[in-house]
Amino acid sequence: MKPTDRRAFLGFAGKWVLGAAAAPTLAAFLAGCESMGEVAALGSSIAASQGWISEEQGQSLVRSADAVGKSFQDITPEQEYYIGRTVGAVILQQYRPYAEPAATRYVNLLGQTAARASERPETFGGYHFLILDSDEINAFAAPGGLIFVTRGLLRCCRSEDAAAAVLAHEVAHVHLKHGLRAISASRITNALTIIGAESAKTFGGRDLAKLTSVFEDSVSDVTGTLVNSGYAKSQEYASDADAAVTLRNAGYNPNGLTDMLAVMGRRLDPGGRDFAKTHPSPEARIRKLHPLISGFGPVGAPPARQARFEAAMRNV
Amino acid sequence: MKQPVILICMLWLMAMGPATPAYGATLSVQVKAGDVRSTPSFLGNILAKLPYGARVAATGERGDWIGVAGGGVTGWMHRSALTEKEIVFKAGAADVDQYATSEEISLAGKGFSEEVENAYKSRNPNVDFTWIDRMEAITVSQNEMLRFLQEGQVRP
Numbered sequence: 001m002k003p004t005d006r007r008a009f010l011g012f013a014g015k016w017v018l019g020a021a022a023a024p025t026l027a028a029f030l031a032g033c034e035s036m037g038e039v040a041a042l043g044s045s046i047a048a049s050q051g052w053i054s055e056e057q058g059q060s061l062v063r064s065a066d067a068v069g070k071s072f073q074d075i076t077p078e079q080e081y082y083i084g085r086t087v088g089a090v091i092l093q094q095y096r097p098y099a100e101p102a103a104t105r106y107v108n109l110l111g112q113t114a115a116r117a118s119e120r121p122e123t124f125g126g127y128h129f130l131i132l133d134s135d136e137i138n139a140f141a142a143p144g145g146l147i148f149v150t151r152g153l154l155r156c157c158r159s160e161d162a163a164a165a166v167l168a169h170e171v172a173h174v175h176l177k178h179g180l181r182a183i184s185a186s187r188i189t190n191a192l193t194i195i196g197a198e199s200a201k202t203f204g205g206r207d208l209a210k211l212t213s214v215f216e217d218s219v220s221d222v223t224g225t226l227v228n229s230g231y232a233k234s235q236e237y238a239s240d241a242d243a244a245v246t247l248r249n250a251g252y253n254p255n256g257l258t259d260m261l262a263v264m265g266r267r268l269d270p271g272g273r274d275f276a277k278t279h280p281s282p283e284a285r286i287r288k289l290h291p292l293i294s295g296f297g298p299v300g301a302p303p304a305r306q307a308r309f310e311a312a313m314r315n316v
Numbered sequence: 317m318k319q320p321v322i323l324i325c326m327l328w329l330m331a332m333g334p335a336t337p338a339y340g341a342t343l344s345v346q347v348k349a350g351d352v353r354s355t356p357s358f359l360g361n362i363l364a365k366l367p368y369g370a371r372v373a374a375t376g377e378r379g380d381w382i383g384v385a386g387g388g389v390t391g392w393m394h395r396s397a398l399t400e401k402e403i404v405f406k407a408g409a410a411d412v413d414q415y416a417t418s419e420e421i422s423l424a425g426k427g428f429s430e431e432v433e434n435a436y437k438s439r440n441p442n443v444d445f446t447w448i449d450r451m452e453a454i455t456v457s458q459n460e461m462l463r464f465l466q467e468g469q470v471r472p
Contacts, residue, residue: 077346078368079428086436088451089443097447104454109464112456116358117472119380122397124347124368128451146451160468195427212435215428219436249358251465251472305468 072180072188077144080180081124084144086219087179087226091140091148094227098133098151098316106312107131110160111147111167117250118168119242120175127171131316136274137264139166140226141173143180152274154316156263160309161256161299165243168250169257172242178235182225183218190214230278237280237288244293253300254293261286343382343398345370346422350397352389356381359472362458364389369403369424 075083098104107129115127127145132138137156139149147170157163173179191214194207225231231239244254265282268275279285301309345366353360356378366372366387376383381392401422425431437443456464465472 076422076427078424082428082430082433085445085448086433086443088448089445092447093443108454109456109460113461113464113470116461120396121358121394122347122350125452126348126455128454130447130451146448191427195423208431208435211427212432212439215432215436216439218428249472251470302469305470308468 072177072183072185074192075180075183075188077124080177081144083180083183083215083218083222084125084142084146086215087142087222088146088148090219090223091142091227095132095134095148095150098131100131100315103131103154103312103316104129106308107149107154107163107167110164111171114164114168114246114250114252115145115171118171118175118246120171123174127174129167136272137268137276138274138278139170141170141179142226143174143177143222145171145174147171147174150274151316152267153264154313156267157256157260157309157313158263159256159259159299159301160305161247161252161301162260162263163256163309163313164250164252165247165254165257165260168243168246168252169239171246172239173231173235175242176235176238178231178239179222179226181235182231183221187214187218187221191218226278228278233280233284237285240285240289241292244289253296253298254289255296255299258286258289258293259299261289339374339376341374341400342371343374343384343400344403344422345372345393345397346399346401346403347397350393352384352387352391352393353381354391356383356392358394359462360392363391366393369405371402372398 111129112127115121123145125144127147129147129149131154132148132150134150135152136150137152139147139153141147147167149166149170153166154163157166191211194211194214230236240257243257247254247256261282264275265286268282270276345368348368349365350367350370351362352364352366354363355361364387366389370387372384372386372393374382375385375390378392380395382395382398384391384393384398399422401420403422403424405424437445464470
């Protein structure tokens with residue numbers, strides 16, 4: 001591939017990711033600044049005028065709501081990490097780990113390589129990968145970088161480049177913070193209002209209980225989206241485009257993703273509870289990807305790469 | 317009038333990407349252990365790992381990589397490891413009040429934290445974190461990654 005093609009690809013893919021990521025951000029931002037602050041201001045002034053809270057407390061609530069108007073962007077990497085740990089633990093209530101050491105090691109070598117080549121190589125606790133013992137075609141990226149992929153999905157990969165594509169797509173969900181975006185803005189407001197409201201006192205048991213309830217609800221928002229409703233189609237396409245950039249940076253052929261999607265298209269069970277339910281069809285994803293990666297040839301892995309892939313996947 | 321102005325500001329902010337630190341700005345490490353590399357690349361040798369909250373001076377910029385000096389080391393850190401906010405560990409009331417109004421500080425251990433995770437675990441004893449802790453213990457060193465790339469003839 002000529003360098004000019006490569007630049008054009010990265011530029012085009014980058015804009016695509018930006019464009020697809022921008023819409024929900026903008027919606028969240030406008031919803032945040034146009035409604036949340038005003039609603040808080042209105043609610044606080046009513047509460048203050050009725051004597052339910054002091055004028056000062058009312059102002060503090062308005063300030064807190066204004067401060068969190070930017071929604072999920074205000075969740076620090078540390079907080080994202082704690083949300084992700086619990087999201088992961090909840091997913092593992094429904095799926096058993098497949099702990100075969102060689103495959104687990106391989107998936108972590110491949111996944112962490114993809115993560116480091118991505119546009120968000122550093123998260124609070126880093127990226128870690130686990131195979132799930134399920135025939136379903138499924139994968140989950142918990143906020144912060146805990147990534148789960150089923151044996152069924154890995155079996156859709158015929159090469160290391162394809163497996164790298166699966167993992168790069170999940171890394172993209174972490175990079176683009178799709179999990180965090182699933183948390184309702186009002187919960188984030190609640191959480192940060194509780195933190196803001198503790199200014200006059202130490203962290204009391206009642207605040208901790210309230211914050212824990214908001215935490216539980218936030219985790220439910222994320223797991224509900226990951227397991228049941230799925231992300232918006234635009235977010236899946238954006239993750240495919242982002243994965244293509246990561247694969248290119250890492251030295252893999254982005255057509256690994258196309259190959260994997262083609263196999264998945266043949267294997268998905270319509271009406272299944274996996275990608276058939278939560279993702280756009282593989283055919284649609286291939287169509288969206290095509291203009292971004294048409295400059296790349298077919299995947300032709302060197303024998304050493306193919307051999308280690310097959311060895312690692314032997315029992316998967 | 318207000319909405320179009322906000323829209324234009326947002327589009328501008330998004331076009332700019334993450335905030336660009338001015339040279340000489342002081343930044344904080346916002347991850348548990350931030351890698352300082354010899355070159356602005358994921359292939360660069362890791363010279364040091366700086367802890368959460370460590371302060372570094374920005375000395376340069378190349379793409380998503382920031383030239384840094386701090387903690388007795390100079391090198392390059394990825395933008396995703398850094399924040400312009402100061403990270404405050406033992407927050408007093410004044411800090412918390414400032415947090416509600418300021419963009420300048422971030423409170424470590426506040427909000428969704430280990431304390432909240434522990435409270436969650438008490439409420440939900442059926443949710444098992446054993447495998448989450450095991451996952452986090454899986455690490456891949458820079459040398460292991462470079463060997464993996466080389467052996468697979470993967471050329472970034």
